[in-house]
Amino acid sequence: MTDPPAPSGERRAALVTGASSGIGRAIAADLLATGWGVTAVARDPERGALSGAHQVPTNVVDEGSCIAAVASHVARFDRLDLLVNAAGVGFGGPFEQASTRSFDLQFAVNVRGLFLVCRSAIPHLRASRGLVVNVASITGVAPQPGLAVYGATKHAVRGLSGAMQAELRDAGVRVTTLCPGFVDTPMTDFVKGEVPGDEMIRPADCVAAVRFLLALSPACRIPEIVIDGPTIPDLARSSAVG
Ligand SMILES: NC(=O)c1ccc[n+]([C@@H]2O[C@H](COP(=O)([O-])OP(=O)(O)OC[C@H]3O[C@@H](n4cnc5c(N)ncnc54)[C@H](OP(=O)(O)O)[C@@H]3O)[C@@H](O)[C@H]2O)c1
Numbered sequence: 335m336t337d338p339p340a341p342s343g344e345r346r347a348a349l350v351t352g353a354s355s356g357i358g359r360a361i362a363a364d365l366l367a368t369g370w371g372v373t374a375v376a377r378d379p380e381r382g383a384l385s386g387a388h389q390v391p392t393n394v395v396d397e398g399s400c401i402a403a404v405a406s407h408v409a410r411f412d413r414l415d416l417l418v419n420a421a422g423v424g425f426g427g428p429f430e431q432a433s434t435r436s437f438d439l440q441f442a443v444n445v446r447g448l449f450l451v452c453r454s455a456i457p458h459l460r461a462s463r464g465l466v467v468n469v470a471s472i473t474g475v476a477p478q479p480g481l482a483v484y485g486a487t488k489h490a491v492r493g494l495s496g497a498m499q500a501e502l503r504d505a506g507v508r509v510t511t512l513c514p515g516f517v518d519t520p521m522t523d524f525v526k527g528e529v530p531g532d533e534m535i536r537p538a539d540c541v542a543a544v545r546f547l548l549a550l551s552p553a554c555r556i557p558e559i560v561i562d563g564p565t566i567p568d569l570a571r572s573s574a575v576g
Pocket residue numbers: 351352353354355356357358375376377378379381392393394395419420421422423424443444469470471472513514515516517518519520521522
C-alpha cells in the first residue's frame with residue numbers, strides 16, 4: 335500500500351524518535367517503504383540504520399540535541415507531517431528498590447525528551463496540520479506492580495499528549511497516544527523467560543496502528559489507542575527485572 339502524496343504533491347515527511355530499534359524502527363521502516371521522507375532519531379541511529387532515512391544522532395535527554403534534531407529534519411525536508419515519539423527506556427523492580435538515578439533517567443527520556451521534541455515540532459506541525467503519535471504504554475493506563483516509575487512516566491505522556499491535543503485541535507493538529515502492552519522488542523528481553531516473545535504484541539501491530547491513523551480523514555481525532563497484550567507478570571516479585 336502506498337500512501338497518497340501530500341496535497342501539494344510533495345513527499346510527506348516524518349520524524350521518528352527511537353528509530354534505531356523496536357517499535358520506532360518498525361514504524362520508520364514502514365514509512366520509508368511507503369514513500370515518506372523520514373528523519374530517524376536515536377543516540378546511535380547507525381545501530382539500526384535504515385536505508386534512505388535522514389539519520390540524526392540525538393540524545394533526547396539533551397535539550398539542545400532535541401531542538402537540533404527537529405531543525406535538521408526541517409532543513410532536510412522543509413515539512414513535518416508526522417511526529418512519532420518512540421524513544422523510551424524502562425526499568426522494572428520493586429518500588430522500594432527503585433533508584434533515584436533510574437527514576438531521573440526514565441523521566442528524562444520518556445517525558446522530558448518527548449516534551450522537548452514536541453515543543454520544537456509544534457510550529458511545523460501547525461503548518462502541515464500534522465499528526466503526532468506519542469508512544470506511552472498500557473502501564474500508563476493500568477498501574478502494574480514492579481513498573482511504578484516507568485508507568486508514572488507513561489501516565490505523564492498521556493497527560494502531556496491530551497493537553498497538546500486540546501491546545502492544538504483548532505490548528506488542525508491531531509495527537510494520539512499509543513498504549514501497547516508487552517511488545518516483542520529488545521526492551522522486553524528481560525522478561526522473555528516469563529512471557530515468550532512470540533506471545534507478545536508485535537512491532538508490526540504498532541505499525542498497523544500508525545497506518546490506521548494516517549488513513550483517516552483529518553476530521554477524525556483518535557486520542558488514544560490501547561493495545562492490551564499478554565498478562566504482565568508481577569515485576570515487583572519476579573526475578574526478571576530490567
Ligand atoms: N516493548 C514494549 O513492551 C513496550 C510496550 C509499551 C510501550 N513501549 C514504549 O515504546 C517505545 C519504544 O520501545 P521499544 O520497545 O521499541 O524499545 P527499544 O527497542 O529498546 O527501543 C528504544 C528506542 O529508544 C531510543 N532511546 C533510548 N534512550 C534514548 C535517548 N536518551 N535519546 C534518544 N533515543 C533514545 C533507543 O535508541 P538508542 O539506544 O540508539 O539511542 C531506541 O531506538 C518506548 O517509549 C517504550 O517505553 C514499549
